[in-house]
Amino acid sequence: MTKSYHHGNLRAALVDAAVGLAREGGPDAVVLRxxxxxxxxxxxxxxxxxxxxxxxxxxxxxxxxxxxxxxMRSGIASVRSRDREVRARRCLREVxxxxxxxxxxxxxxxxxxxxxxxxxxxxxxxxLALVAPYALLNEVLDELRDSGAMPARRRPSADVSCxxxxxxxxxxxLSGPVSDAPSTERExxxxxxxxxxxxxxxxP
Amino acid sequence: MTKSYHHGNLRAALVDAAVGLAREGGPDAVVLRxxxxxxxxxxxxxxxxxxxxxxxxxxxxxxxxxxxxxxMRSGIASVRSRDREVRARRCLREVxxxxxxxxxxxxxxxxxxxxxxxxxxxxxxxxLALVAPYALLNEVLDELRDSGAMPARRRPSADVSCxxxxxxxxxxxLSGPVSDAPSTERExxxxxxxxxxxxxxxxP
DNA sequence: CTCTGTATGTTGTCACCGTCAACTTTGGAG
DNA sequence: CTCCAAAGTTGACGGTGACAACATACAGAG
Numbered sequence: 001m002t003k004s005y006h007h008g009n010l011r012a013a014l015v016d017a018a019v020g021l022a023r024e025g026g027p028d029a030v031v032l033r034x035x036x037x038x039x040x041x042x043x044x045x046x047x048x049x050x051x052x053x054x055x056x057x058x059x060x061x062x063x064x065x066x067x068x069x070x071x072m073r074s075g076i077a078s079v080r081s082r083d084r085e086v087r088a089r090r091c092l093r094e095v096x097x098x099x100x101x102x103x104x105x106x107x108x109x110x111x112x113x114x115x116x117x118x119x120x121x122x123x124x125x126x127x128l129a130l131v132a133p134y135a136l137l138n139e140v141l142d143e144l145r146d147s148g149a150m151p152a153r154r155r156p157s158a159d160v161s162c163x164x165x166x167x168x169x170x171x172x173x174l175s176g177p178v179s180d181a182p183s184t185e186r187e188x189x190x191x192x193x194x195x196x197x198x199x200x201x202x203x204p
Numbered sequence: 205m206t207k208s209y210h211h212g213n214l215r216a217a218l219v220d221a222a223v224g225l226a227r228e229g230g231p232d233a234v235v236l237r238x239x240x241x242x243x244x245x246x247x248x249x250x251x252x253x254x255x256x257x258x259x260x261x262x263x264x265x266x267x268x269x270x271x272x273x274x275x276m277r278s279g280i281a282s283v284r285s286r287d288r289e290v291r292a293r294r295c296l297r298e299v300x301x302x303x304x305x306x307x308x309x310x311x312x313x314x315x316x317x318x319x320x321x322x323x324x325x326x327x328x329x330x331x332l333a334l335v336a337p338y339a340l341l342n343e344v345l346d347e348l349r350d351s352g353a354m355p356a357r358r359r360p361s362a363d364v365s366c367x368x369x370x371x372x373x374x375x376x377x378l379s380g381p382v383s384d385a386p387s388t389e390r391e392x393x394x395x396x397x398x399x400x401x402x403x404x405x406x407x408p
Numbered sequence: 409c410t411c412t413g414t415a416t417g418t419t420g421t422c423a424c425c426g427t428c429a430a431c432t433t434t435g436g437a438g
Numbered sequence: 439c440t441c442c443a444a445a446g447t448t449g450a451c452g453g454t455g456a457c458a459a460c461a462t463a464c465a466g467a468g
Contacts, residue, residue: 006434006445032426041446044427048445053426114379134381157396160373160382164397167380168372169364175318176371177338178364192361193368200404210416210463236455248456249417257455411468418461425454432447438440 011049013039015059019109022060026108027115030057054117062129064106064113069132071102076140088147089202091140093194096166099133100190103170110170137163150201158201165197215253217243219263223313226264230312231319234261258321266333268310268317273336275306280344292351293406295344297398300370303337304394307374314374341367354405362405369401 007013017038021029032053033043050056075098081087103110116130141158144150150158172178173186181189211217221242225233236257237247254260279302285291307314320334342363349359376382377390385393 010445031424033424042448043425044448045446047427114375116379118383131381154396154400157393158400160376160393161369161397161400163380164372164376165365165369166372167376168368168370168374170372171318171375172364172368172371175320176367177335179322189361189364192358193365196358196362196365196401196404198404199407200400200402203403203407214416235453237453246418247454248419251456252416409468412466414464414466416461416463418459420457420459422457423455426452428449428451430447430449432445434445435443437442 007039007041007045010039010041010045014046014049014056015063018056018060019063022064022112023106023108026111027057029108030060030112032056057112058116058122058126060109061113061116062126064109065130065132067106067109068099068102068113069136071098072133072136074098076136084147085149088140088144088149089198092144092162092198092201095137095140096162096194096197097190099166100170100173104173104186107174111174134159134163144201151204154201161201162197165193169193211243211245211249214243214245214249218250218253218260219267222260222264223267226268226316227310227312230315231261233312234264234316236260261316262320262326262330264313265317265320266330268313269334269336271310271313272303272306272317273340275302276337276340278302280340288351289353292344292348292353293402296348296366296402296405299341299344300366300398300401301394303370304374304377308377308390311378315378318371338363338367348405355408358405365405366401369397373397 014035017035018030020038021031021034030053032046035056036043036045039045046056050059072095075094076091079087079090079094081090122130138159141150141155141162144158145152145155169190173181178186178189218239221239222234224242225235225238234257236250239260240247240249243249250260254263276299279298280295283291283294283298285294326334345354345359345362345366348354348362349356354362373394377385382390382393
């Protein structure tokens, strides 16, 4: 099945190639013709499986968001506390730390995850996958409120605030004015950021 | 001097055109050939004044950062409070608000301001201009500490935290999962974000 | 004032990319 | 077995960034 005229599962192979390119070169490196070259198929083959380059990018973005969600989940899984309030706070911190670490460790994928054009084809499933990390953060914040750690009135806007903080931190270190900070300093700054946000949310 | 073979100040004209393109189309819209077309000069003329496309982008980024700095300064100028502590806190808020408003009001320019490739030619002057907004934020935070509003130990990491928050907020609304929020809701979320950060920094 | 060199702008070209149209091969349904 | 639709290919077009070679105009030396 592998060497026939028909590839068999070309779509998956192309996505693999696209993810590989994205991983190292970021959005600009995702080149249709290069994907085809890597898979050993001729250019334009991709057009049987994707409508557009944007369509490919959306697929990569979906993959990247999935990876991000996984990273965030394992951040949560690493929390050991038994006390409900403490646990909720730790979860928030770890989910934030995981977010930033994923971003800095996978700059290409992370960038593409937020590069999806609004005109792109958005199937129900794909749209859902693209906001999965956001949904996960919301779960954590719900628990932060339900556990009593955070005043309920803060809940509505807490998601955007938290997301903004870690997202901005990531991007500032990826392509911003502090992109050349040493990693120990960066980690310290991240701790302070997470602590600041937590104080801001918890304070009565 | 205008219709001669030599343009006179082609470089400035090209930058103007580039800024115009950047304003509406973002980074992808800054096309050397289109710049040349707008100015009424033939393609490749730009290569007498810029080494590269990245060089042009860096120039636009410098301009954008200048605009951003101006916006932040007028945010500070709008603060009326006399009490030193209160004034310092207001300045921080207004500088943050101005940052976000500039980003959402000038998405193309704002995006480019943070798209400058690290390999780009960075003259001393240009490098300085690119971090001017960052320097301004640091001034505000110094005053926040000196006025006694913020514990001194928080000062070192406060810059990154504040910057991350407003930067992330801007990008989430420009190309993130909350990019379609209505403006009144967005403004409320911004208020909450700024309040959260302030609480996090002020709390003893 | 002339001469000449250098800065500035132009023309032509190349490789690369995304995309469309037309053609070819394959595998499976009837 | 036949035929058709899905999957892959070939070829082309317009657009872009970049390079090289050429043309022009200004400015300073004599």
